[in-house]
Amino acid sequence: MSRPGPIEYADAPPQVRIVFDDIKRSRNIEDVNNFWKYLANDPTLLKRTWESVKEVMAEGALSPLVKELLYVAVSATNGCGYCIASHTASARKAGMTEAMFGELMAVVGMAKETNRLANGYRVPIDEAFG
Amino acid sequence: MSRPGPIEYADAPPQVRIVFDDIKRSRNIEDVNNFWKYLANDPTLLKRTWESVKEVMAEGALSPLVKELLYVAVSATNGCGYCIASHTASARKAGMTEAMFGELMAVVGMAKETNRLANGYRVPIDEAFG
Amino acid sequence: MSRPGPIEYADAPPQVRIVFDDIKRSRNIEDVNNFWKYLANDPTLLKRTWESVKEVMAEGALSPLVKELLYVAVSATNGCGYCIASHTASARKAGMTEAMFGELMAVVGMAKETNRLANGYRVPIDEAFG
Amino acid sequence: MSRPGPIEYADAPPQVRIVFDDIKRSRNIEDVNNFWKYLANDPTLLKRTWESVKEVMAEGALSPLVKELLYVAVSATNGCGYCIASHTASARKAGMTEAMFGELMAVVGMAKETNRLANGYRVPIDEAFG
Amino acid sequence: MSRPGPIEYADAPPQVRIVFDDIKRSRNIEDVNNFWKYLANDPTLLKRTWESVKEVMAEGALSPLVKELLYVAVSATNGCGYCIASHTASARKAGMTEAMFGELMAVVGMAKETNRLANGYRVPIDEAFG
Amino acid sequence: MSRPGPIEYADAPPQVRIVFDDIKRSRNIEDVNNFWKYLANDPTLLKRTWESVKEVMAEGALSPLVKELLYVAVSATNGCGYCIASHTASARKAGMTEAMFGELMAVVGMAKETNRLANGYRVPIDEAFG
Numbered sequence: 001m002s003r004p005g006p007i008e009y010a011d012a013p014p015q016v017r018i019v020f021d022d023i024k025r026s027r028n029i030e031d032v033n034n035f036w037k038y039l040a041n042d043p044t045l046l047k048r049t050w051e052s053v054k055e056v057m058a059e060g061a062l063s064p065l066v067k068e069l070l071y072v073a074v075s076a077t078n079g080c081g082y083c084i085a086s087h088t089a090s091a092r093k094a095g096m097t098e099a100m101f102g103e104l105m106a107v108v109g110m111a112k113e114t115n116r117l118a119n120g121y122r123v124p125i126d127e128a129f130g
Numbered sequence: 131m132s133r134p135g136p137i138e139y140a141d142a143p144p145q146v147r148i149v150f151d152d153i154k155r156s157r158n159i160e161d162v163n164n165f166w167k168y169l170a171n172d173p174t175l176l177k178r179t180w181e182s183v184k185e186v187m188a189e190g191a192l193s194p195l196v197k198e199l200l201y202v203a204v205s206a207t208n209g210c211g212y213c214i215a216s217h218t219a220s221a222r223k224a225g226m227t228e229a230m231f232g233e234l235m236a237v238v239g240m241a242k243e244t245n246r247l248a249n250g251y252r253v254p255i256d257e258a259f260g
Numbered sequence: 261m262s263r264p265g266p267i268e269y270a271d272a273p274p275q276v277r278i279v280f281d282d283i284k285r286s287r288n289i290e291d292v293n294n295f296w297k298y299l300a301n302d303p304t305l306l307k308r309t310w311e312s313v314k315e316v317m318a319e320g321a322l323s324p325l326v327k328e329l330l331y332v333a334v335s336a337t338n339g340c341g342y343c344i345a346s347h348t349a350s351a352r353k354a355g356m357t358e359a360m361f362g363e364l365m366a367v368v369g370m371a372k373e374t375n376r377l378a379n380g381y382r383v384p385i386d387e388a389f390g
Numbered sequence: 391m392s393r394p395g396p397i398e399y400a401d402a403p404p405q406v407r408i409v410f411d412d413i414k415r416s417r418n419i420e421d422v423n424n425f426w427k428y429l430a431n432d433p434t435l436l437k438r439t440w441e442s443v444k445e446v447m448a449e450g451a452l453s454p455l456v457k458e459l460l461y462v463a464v465s466a467t468n469g470c471g472y473c474i475a476s477h478t479a480s481a482r483k484a485g486m487t488e489a490m491f492g493e494l495m496a497v498v499g500m501a502k503e504t505n506r507l508a509n510g511y512r513v514p515i516d517e518a519f520g
Numbered sequence: 521m522s523r524p525g526p527i528e529y530a531d532a533p534p535q536v537r538i539v540f541d542d543i544k545r546s547r548n549i550e551d552v553n554n555f556w557k558y559l560a561n562d563p564t565l566l567k568r569t570w571e572s573v574k575e576v577m578a579e580g581a582l583s584p585l586v587k588e589l590l591y592v593a594v595s596a597t598n599g600c601g602y603c604i605a606s607h608t609a610s611a612r613k614a615g616m617t618e619a620m621f622g623e624l625m626a627v628v629g630m631a632k633e634t635n636r637l638a639n640g641y642r643v644p645i646d647e648a649f650g
Numbered sequence: 651m652s653r654p655g656p657i658e659y660a661d662a663p664p665q666v667r668i669v670f671d672d673i674k675r676s677r678n679i680e681d682v683n684n685f686w687k688y689l690a691n692d693p694t695l696l697k698r699t700w701e702s703v704k705e706v707m708a709e710g711a712l713s714p715l716v717k718e719l720l721y722v723a724v725s726a727t728n729g730c731g732y733c734i735a736s737h738t739a740s741a742r743k744a745g746m747t748e749a750m751f752g753e754l755m756a757v758v759g760m761a762k763e764t765n766r767l768a769n770g771y772r773v774p775i776d777e778a779f780g
Contacts, residue, residue, distance in 0.1 A: 003478070003649075004251065004488065033258075035244070038251040042492030048572055049244065049499075055568060056240045061229035066196055067237050073200045074241035076380040077207045079469055079729055082248040083241070084382060085259040088653070098654065099191035102692030105380045107197050109699075110186045111204035111213070112376050113369035114165070114179065118212040120336035120344060120365045121134065121168040128163075129215040129523075133348070133779075134358065172362030178702055179369075185698060206510040209339055209599055214512060218523070228524065232562030235510045239569075242506050243499035250466040250495045252474060259653075264618065264771065293778075295764070298771040302622030308445060309629075309764065312438055316760045321749035326716055327757050333720045334761035337727045339599055342768040343761070345779040359711035367717050370706045371724035371733070374685070374699065378732040381654065381688040388683075389735040394641065394748065423648075425634070428641040432752030439634065439759075446630045451619035456586055457627050463590045464631035467597045469729055472638040473631070475649040489581035497587050500576045501594035501603070504555070504569065508602040511524065511558040518553075519605040596770040604770060625770045629763035636762050640726035640734060640755045 006037035016040045019050050026054060033086060065094040073108050136167035146170045149180050156184060163216060195224040203238050266297035276300045279310050286314060293346060325354040333368050396427035406430045409440050416444060423476060455484040463498050526557035536560045539570050546574060553606060585614040593628050656687035666690045669700050676704060683736060715744040723758050 009020055009031070020040075023032045039046040057067050068091035075083035088101070096104075139150055139161070150170075153162045169176040187197050198221035205213035218231070226234075269280055269291070280300075283292045299306040317327050328351035335343035348361070356364075399410055399421070410430075413422045429436040447457050458481035465473035478491070486494075529540055529551070540560075543552045559566040577587050588611035595603035608621070616624075659670055659681070670690075673682045689696040707717050718741035725733035738751070746754075 004491070034253045034256050035248055038253045039247060041251075041488065042496070044575070045247075045492055045496050048496075048575060049247065052240060052568055052572065053244070055564070056233075056236045060233050061227060062199075062233045062237075066199065067233070069192075069196065070200060070203045070234065070237045071241045072380075073203050074207050074238055075245055076376050077204050078242065078245045079375075079379045080245040080248055081379075081382065082253050082255055083245045084380060085255045087241075089259045097191060098691065101654070102695055103186075103190050103192045103197070104200065105377055105692070106186045106695050106698075107192075107200045108204055108380060109373035109376045110182060111201045111217075112208065112372040114183070115205055115208045115210035115213045115339075116336050116369045116372050117169060117175075117179065117365055118165055118210055119339045119341075120332075120368060121171075122341065122344060123164045123168045123212050125212055125215045126164050129219045134361070171358065172366070174705070175362055175366050178366075178705060182698055182702065185694070202510075206506050209505075209509045211509075211512065214510060228561065231524070232565055235507055236562070236565050236568075238510060239503035239506045242502040245469075246466050246499045246502050247495055249469045249471075250462075250474060250498060252471065264621070294773045294776050295768055298773045299767060301618065301771075302625070304445070305622055305626050305767075308442055308626075309767065312442065312760060313764070315434070315438060316753075316756045320753050321747060322719075322753045322757075326719065327753070329712075329716065330720060330723045330754065330757045331761045333723050334727050334758055335765055337724050338762070338765045340765040340768055342773045342775055343765045345775045347761075349779045357711060363706075363710050363712045363717070364720065366706045367712075367720045368724055370702060371721045371737075372728065374703070375725055375728045375730040375733045377689060377695075377699065378685055378730055381691075383684045383688045383732050385732055385735045386684050389739045394751070424643045424646050425638055428643045429637060431641075431748065432756070435637075435752055435756050438756075439637065442630060443634070446623075446626045450623050451617060452589075452623045452627075456589065457623070459582075459586065460590060460593045460624065460627045461631045463593050464597050464628055465635055467594050468632065468635045470635040470638055472643050472645055473635045475645045477631075479649045487581060493576075493580050493582045493587070494590065496576045497582075497590045498594055500572060501591045501607075502598065504573070505595055505598045505600040505603045507559060507565075507569065508555055508600055511561075513554045513558045513602050515602055515605045516554050519609045592770075596766050599765075599769045601769075601772065604772060625767055628770060629766045632762040632766050633759035635729075636726050636759045637755055639729045639731075640722075640758060642731065642734060 004038065004041040006034055007040035008037065012040060013043065015043045016046060019043075019047050022054075023050060035082065035086065065091070065096065068094045069096065069100070069104055073104060076105070076108050077112065134168065134171040136164055137170035138167065142170060143173065145173045146176060149173075149176050152184075153180060165212065165216065195221070195226065198224045199226065199230070199234055203234060206235070206238050207242065264298065264301040266294055267300035268297065272300060273303065275303045276306060279303075279306050282314075283310060295342065295346065325351070325356065328354045329356065329360070329364055333364060336365070336368050337372065394428065394431040396424055397430035398427065402430060403433065405433045406436060409433075409436050412444075413440060425472065425476065455481070455486065458484045459486065459490070459494055463494060466495070466498050467502065524558065524561040526554055527560035528557065532560060533563065535563045536566060539563075539567050542574075543570060555602065555606065585611070585616065588614045589616065589620070589624055593624060596625070596628050597632065654688065654691040656684055657690035658687065662690060663693065665693045666696060669693075669696050672704075673700060685732065685736065715741070715746065718744045719746065719750070719754055723754060726755070726758050727762065 020032050023036060039049055057064060068087060071087040072091050075087055137146060150162050153166060169179055187194060198217060201217040202221050205217055280292050283296060299309055317324060328347060331347040332351050335347055410422050413426060429439055458477060461477040462481050465477055540552050543556060559569055588607060591607040592611050595607055670682050673686060689699055718737060721737040722741050725737055
């Protein structure tokens with residue numbers, strides 16, 4: 001068994017092509033990102049992940065832009081290089097400006113810092129927070 | 131040396147009271163949260179942290195509501211119980227509805243999942259992401 | 261199978277007692293902490309963990325105080341409540357003052373913040389760092 | 391002081407060679423991985439780490455394959471690129487198939503997602519869990 | 521808006537009851553865990569999460585026991601108290617013995633340790649790992 | 651909007667140059683690191699981060715060397731490649747020897763391992779820890 005590589009559309013089985021087609025149509029792009037090409041090694045995982053992402057990132061009580069900002073924030077917190085790169089790109093498409101990105105980074109950094117201070121001082125939860 | 135406990139206003143030295151007063155005025159509350167009472171054990175740390183938080187969370191390219199949503203997202207990602215509780219409360223004050231909270235959680239969960247898939251499959255960054 | 265609970269000295273098998281005795285002698289305490297009582301459910305794990313901790317935390321190029329400070333820093337970063345509590349206590353025994361604890365927390369918080377900024381901006385490593 | 395680089399067998403002091411020889415014999419390989427060559431900068435750390443790994447990964451109540459799967463899962467959770475690469479390779483040697491890897495990734499991703507949901511909703515532990 | 525609490529079956533809307541019924545039937549239990557009662561605040565999130573968990577944790581290339589072991593490993597790595605408690609309980613139901621739990625913990629601990637060493641020494645990936 | 655790149659001194663606006671000048675003077679270096687050049691995309695963030703870092707890392711109850719060791723420990727725990735590289739370099743400048751680095755890594759690794767064991771066994775905090 002060799003290391004799983006990316007599956008290109010031309011080499012993909014039918015159930016993978018169905019998902020790839022849906023991604024391309026939904027996002028109006030010509031080819032899917034590497035992320036989906038790697039997941040295609042496990043078509044069930046690919047299908048479930050895509051359907052969940054599509055449902056989660058749709059317009060709802062929060063706008064797609066806010067959802068992308070949240071995605072970038074979590075990815076930066078986790079230190080996932082690929083995810084930071086791909087969702088920063090998506091967030092820009094959805095309207096993120098340079099100034100928004102700067103403020104996003106500032107909030108993420110500050111939250112990390114205060115999270116650690118709260119842990120380190122073992123601060124008990126205020127009654128008012130319920 | 132005993133474990134540092136919370137410093138109440140009545141027992142606080144002048145440079146701590148100045149910060150507490152500013153927090154209460156800025157947030158229009160009668161007493162500061164436990165977080166600030168614990169940080170007050172180190173007045174320099176208290177002052178710098180409060181000034182940074184005040185600057186970072188102010189209205190800017192992102193609204194205070196979006197900033198609070200980001201704070202909750204990072205705190206949930208880090209698993210900091212105190213921070214989740216306190217910033218969920220702040221986010222509600224800033225306008226977060228039940229439906230927004232549900233979607234926020236969904237995005238955070240999905241981001242964590244795809245972050246790990248990207249890491250696990252060691253997906254290379256697409257050239258298009260720059 | 262019920263959830264593993266703490267193993268008290270009186271109920272411990274001989275190979276666990278040998279480790280407990282060594283912990284008590286090395287640290288000059290009357291009873292071991294809960295951490296060791298839980299690990300005693302797996303005597304091999306208990307023995308290896310204790311021997312590694314003893315070796316790692318001994319006086320060396322770094323003093324025991326500096327090592328305890330590092331332990332607290334990593335535990336606060338991980339958000340492990342038990343570990344923060346137990347190693348803050350050990351650090352105090354080893355000489356940590358209130359002022360040192362405040363500065364330790366400040367460095368941990370700042371490091372977490374700048375770590376995320378470096379990740380978020382995907383800063384390339386300077387050549388000078390080798 | 392320059393940055394620590396890998397120590398090759400030919401340049402290694404006797405106490406490092408003893409460990410390298412044991413790794414090669416135990417794993418039936420011609421040369422040790424980079425991980426061990428870097429740890430060799432601190433022979434005490436090298437020896438303790440190798441002896442612990444050898445003991446922990448041996449056949450026991452869990453098979454070596456299951457242990458390697460667990461190692462990959464933790465490494466993917468931590469986002470350690472080197473560890474994912476090296477333990478995916480070991481897991482394959484121990485019998486991991488492509489399908490197993492896909493399911494492993496699915497479980498890791500799902501666990502990360504539900505971990506965050508449990509944290510975010512601050513779900514109290516059910517009494518039944520003890 | 522008050523903090524979201526658990527939704528009991530008696531108070532649940534029809535689309536939540538359908539999911540609760542499926543969980544109870546699939547797991548042969550009389551009531552669902554707190555986790556599901558909290559997610560029920562967002563019926564869409566509840567449904568998607570349950571369907572994903574059911575699919576991911578089913579018998580496949582890996583047995584349900586191995587999948588539960590992996591779940592516990594990731595939860596311990598993340599430090600999610602609720603998830604460790606609930607999945608340790610599930611793992612026991614699926615056949616995990618006390619000895620397996622001890623070895624599981626040992627592998628998780630060792631993986632965390634070596635992950636950090638690999639990061640700290642910035643070990644480059646061996647060519648052999650592909 | 652393209653991805654934010656580094657801002658060189660020659661292209662920097664006045665309020666960025668003031669910060670760059672202060673960094674160069676304080677550290678006695680000819681050019682600032684990439685980290686600061688990227689943060690310069692958001693001058694407010696740059697200024698606040700530098701002022702906080704300067705204050706936090708100054709001589710105090712803990713020496714600059716101990717503070718740098720703590721910074722490396724947190725960065726290794728977080729797995730931030732850039733931060734490990736840059737603060738390992740700073741720590742060396744501040745006097746860290748090869749032996750200190752080996753022991754630092756050993757403590758970080760051991761702390762990670764025992765943190766997970768404490769979480770996994772859900773060890774309750776000893777009363778003695780207060």
